[in-house]
Amino acid sequence: MTETITVCEVSELPIGERKTVAWEDMEILVVNYDGELLAIEDRCSHDDGDLAEGEIDTDRCAIECPRHGALFDLRSGKPLSLPAYKPVKAFAVKVDGNTITLEVD
Numbered sequence: 001m002t003e004t005i006t007v008c009e010v011s012e013l014p015i016g017e018r019k020t021v022a023w024e025d026m027e028i029l030v031v032n033y034d035g036e037l038l039a040i041e042d043r044c045s046h047d048d049g050d051l052a053e054g055e056i057d058t059d060r061c062a063i064e065c066p067r068h069g070a071l072f073d074l075r076s077g078k079p080l081s082l083p084a085y086k087p088v089k090a091f092a093v094k095v096d097g098n099t100i101t102l103e104v105d
């Protein structure tokens with residue numbers, strides 16, 4: 001069942017910034033990618049690296065896992081390079097008034 005969780009106020013996540021939120025036993029990374037709010041699971045599918053610490057590839061809308069360098073598409077969660085070959089979860093982000101929310105299931 002889909003659930004809506006609150007991330008933060010819009011003003012707390014300006015362009016270029018990122019934030020992590022916890023939901024159940026999962027950490028979720030939310031990124032303001034040039035004004036587009038995107039969210040993926042904050043756990044690399046290769047070996048559980050912490051994606052939130054990675055560099056954002058601004059040309060490819062992707063984030064690089066800091067452990068072994070796999071790139072993940074921030075829109076879909078799909079891996080764009082090895083050593084990861086499985087996707088991570090991607091989540092719908094919404095703005096409700098001044099509040100950023102996530103749809104999780």
Ligand code: FES
Pocket residue numbers: 044045046047048049065066067068069070082083084
């Ligand atoms: S843990 Fe992310 S690439 Fe290995």
